[in-house]
Amino acid sequence: MLLAAVALLGALALLWVTGTRNNEALVEQSSRAILDNALSDLQLRGEVTLEHLAEELPNLMYFYDFSGLRSALAPVLARDDVEYVQVFDLEGRLIHDGKRVLERFGERMDDPLADTVIAAVGRPEDRPLALWSEHRLDLSRTLMLGSVPLGGVRLGLSRGAADAAVTREQAELTQRLRGRFESQMHWLFVAFSILVLGAAGAAWLIARGLLRPIRALAAAADRIEHGQFEPVEGPNPRGDELGKLVQSFNRMALSLRDHDREIRRLAYQDALTGLPNRLMFRELLDQAVGDQDHELTGLGLLFIDLDDFKRINDTLGHDAGDLVLTEFARRLQDRVAAFAGHSEAERPVIARLGGDEFVALLTGGDIKERCTTLARSILSSLGEAFQVGDRQLFLSASIGVSSFPDDARSARQLLKCGDLAMYQAKLEGKNGLFFYRDHLRAAAEENLRLEQLLRESLERGEVDLNYQPIVALDSGRVVGAEALLRWHHPELGQVEPDRFIAVAESSTLIDELGRFVLARACHDAAAWQESCPGLRVGVNISGRQLLRRDLVHLVEQSLAESGLPAACLSLELTESSLLHDRDLAAETLLALRQRDINVWLDDFGTGFSGLNHLRQLRVSGVKIDRSFVADILSDPDDLALSSAIIAMAHSVGMRVIAEGVESREQLELLRDNGCDLVQGFLLARPMPAAEIAAFRPEPGLFDPASD
Numbered sequence: 001m002l003l004a005a006v007a008l009l010g011a012l013a014l015l016w017v018t019g020t021r022n023n024e025a026l027v028e029q030s031s032r033a034i035l036d037n038a039l040s041d042l043q044l045r046g047e048v049t050l051e052h053l054a055e056e057l058p059n060l061m062y063f064y065d066f067s068g069l070r071s072a073l074a075p076v077l078a079r080d081d082v083e084y085v086q087v088f089d090l091e092g093r094l095i096h097d098g099k100r101v102l103e104r105f106g107e108r109m110d111d112p113l114a115d116t117v118i119a120a121v122g123r124p125e126d127r128p129l130a131l132w133s134e135h136r137l138d139l140s141r142t143l144m145l146g147s148v149p150l151g152g153v154r155l156g157l158s159r160g161a162a163d164a165a166v167t168r169e170q171a172e173l174t175q176r177l178r179g180r181f182e183s184q185m186h187w188l189f190v191a192f193s194i195l196v197l198g199a200a201g202a203a204w205l206i207a208r209g210l211l212r213p214i215r216a217l218a219a220a221a222d223r224i225e226h227g228q229f230e231p232v233e234g235p236n237p238r239g240d241e242l243g244k245l246v247q248s249f250n251r252m253a254l255s256l257r258d259h260d261r262e263i264r265r266l267a268y269q270d271a272l273t274g275l276p277n278r279l280m281f282r283e284l285l286d287q288a289v290g291d292q293d294h295e296l297t298g299l300g301l302l303f304i305d306l307d308d309f310k311r312i313n314d315t316l317g318h319d320a321g322d323l324v325l326t327e328f329a330r331r332l333q334d335r336v337a338a339f340a341g342h343s344e345a346e347r348p349v350i351a352r353l354g355g356d357e358f359v360a361l362l363t364g365g366d367i368k369e370r371c372t373t374l375a376r377s378i379l380s381s382l383g384e385a386f387q388v389g390d391r392q393l394f395l396s397a398s399i400g401v402s403s404f405p406d407d408a409r410s411a412r413q414l415l416k417c418g419d420l421a422m423y424q425a426k427l428e429g430k431n432g433l434f435f436y437r438d439h440l441r442a443a444a445e446e447n448l449r450l451e452q453l454l455r456e457s458l459e460r461g462e463v464d465l466n467y468q469p470i471v472a473l474d475s476g477r478v479v480g481a482e483a484l485l486r487w488h489h490p491e492l493g494q495v496e497p498d499r500f501i502a503v504a505e506s507s508t509l510i511d512e513l514g515r516f517v518l519a520r521a522c523h524d525a526a527a528w529q530e531s532c533p534g535l536r537v538g539v540n541i542s543g544r545q546l547l548r549r550d551l552v553h554l555v556e557q558s559l560a561e562s563g564l565p566a567a568c569l570s571l572e573l574t575e576s577s578l579l580h581d582r583d584l585a586a587e588t589l590l591a592l593r594q595r596d597i598n599v600w601l602d603d604f605g606t607g608f609s610g611l612n613h614l615r616q617l618r619v620s621g622v623k624i625d626r627s628f629v630a631d632i633l634s635d636p637d638d639l640a641l642s643s644a645i646i647a648m649a650h651s652v653g654m655r656v657i658a659e660g661v662e663s664r665e666q667l668e669l670l671r672d673n674g675c676d677l678v679q680g681f682l683l684a685r686p687m688p689a690a691e692i693a694a695f696r697p698e699p700g701l702f703d704p705a706s707d
Contacts, residue, residue: 038162073098303418476702480536543577626660
């Protein structure tokens with residue numbers, strides 16, 4: 001009897017130790033499974049988001065569409081699990097972070113992970129670079145334009161929700177296991193005190209009943225760890241704490257399964273329109289391109305972009321823009337349904353890629369004819385106004401058309417060709433369609449090559465400045481000079497400014513060029529002051545430079561380093577550059593005026609400025625665009641416009657420069673109409689800085705007697 005009691009006590013002790021260890025193992029395994037699942041979901045969401053951004057951002061980044069970049073990044077940044085989203089160039093300089101104010105634009109990323117992220121740009125792996133830390137997951141991938149890397153996109157996801165879920169489930173599971181185990185052990189000891197002889201058998205039976213469900217729970221937790229969200233197998237008739245634990249575990253498994261299904265639904269469907277999103281469309285497109293039948297029948301892609309959609313968001317707000325996008329998606333579905341008729345097999349697949357970009361994929365029949373028919377139907381659907389509140393809005397669209405296998409041999413190439421064709425449709429006047437041609441890809445690759453060559457030339461000192469004199473009409477005295485970029489490449493020779501400046505303005509290179517021009521122009525103008533006190537230098541400022549919050553600081557730094565008086569510097573801005581962010585532009589202009597720096601409105605007359613706008617801007621003066629001056633002698637309209645510009649500027653106390661003056665007759669006509677200053681080939685061609693101080697206009701050119 002004593003031996004039986006001792007044996008039973010030993011069995012109970014062994015059962016206690018074994019049960020405790022099993023409980024701890026179950027808690028640890030379940031916690032690990034929950035954490036792994038939560039982190040896998042977090043990484044999946046991040047990779048889905050990056051896949052979407054990697055398709056949408058390259059063109060926006062290449063054309064430096066800041067509004068488009070913000071529209072693409074802002075919804076991502078607004079998510080609860082996203083700590084940051086960053087678009088950066090090949091050197092790791094920040095291009096956009098989804099915020100309204102770009103406080104760190106152009107600055108190099110300097111966090112602990114930045115060097116690893118930047119070094120990975122251009123790597124051949126398809127999956128994003130994943131860097132885990134204690135509190136977050138950092139995902140990044142390369143942004144490619146064709147086969148050329150432009151930079152990267154980076155996403156920071158918080159681990160907070162995943163860690164909280166583990167802590168919560170771990171505490172609940174531990175509490176339930178402890179309660180169940182203590183309850184069972186209590187009854188074991190009661191049974192032991194009542195019936196010693198039967199204790200050994202009772203302990204064996206109870207232990208068997210305890211360990212079997214625990215093993216079942218452990219197996220279910222292992223299945224969840226591998227993505228199989230199924231409940232514990234077999235019936236569960238128990239009504240005790242262990243039975244309740246099994247029920248709770250099953251509810252958790254089913255909840256995880258539903259959550260996983262919802263994540264996958266959100267990953268493939270556009271939340272605003274209900275259409276397939278970029279990720280789902282890419283999978284469908286990959287399948288279609290991989291189908292051998294389509295090698296013979298072909299595929300057609302329509303790349304659709306609403307024209308000037310940004311204007312709606314800027315003037316009426318994003319809610320109005322969302323209403324327009326939803327209505328356009330409905331019209332798109334109606335036109336596709338009417339186009340397909342009763343043939344579901346040939347019904348085009350439509351999707352929203354993001355922003356105001358939509359696509360349609362067609363199969364069967366004469367692909368080009370079918371693409372043309374559907375594209376024209378879509379364009380005609382925009383003839384009806386969009387009703388937004390009490391406003392009626394009329395929109396148009398540009399549609400690019402590409403085909404497989406004629407234009408592309410892969411899904412990615414097919415999308416890229418359609419995108420290039422769509423941009424060409426915009427360049428040709430919008431509200432139309434354009435079929436892809438091989439020269440479009442060649443032009444895009446040539447621009448990328450030119451950008452790289454220009455960057456290298458800037459580093460080697462092959463980019464320089466020339467200056468074109470500006471002369472007062474009333475006295476013939478040289479009062480200043482405009483700084484003009486010149487690029488002489490060892491292989492390309494002298495590259496036209498219109499060609500390389502456009503390339504620079506579509507990339508971060510314009511920032512480096514802008515800093516170079518500002519510093520060099522101030523240095524050269526400071527050297528003129530000894531022999532020509534007060535001689536001013538004019539520097540062109542791009543729209544991108546104006547968006548930088550450090551522009552005023554850069555100007556002050558250039559003036560301080562060169563010693564040039566602030567009054568001898570004139571910054572020339574185009575009308576269009578002031579429209580990107582009017583609040584920031586007004587703030588910058590005010591800061592420049594307070595520092596006694598002149599600001600001139602360049603190419604005046606080509607935009608939308610009126611008298612009221614001029615009063616609000618309070619610039620120092622305006623420059624009449626050379627396109628008006630060129631035909632001022634033969635076109636009465638250009639003469640009338642030039643005269644009106646001069647009168648309007650004088651009415652608000654501003655001076656006027658006419659650029660592009662090439663004949664004496666133009667000069668005399670401008671003087672008769674009260675123009676203040678002139679520049680052009682009649683006076684002098686652009687010249688090196690060293691020749692400006694000694695330059696004098698041709699004698700008699702400004703002599704009143706020559707009138």
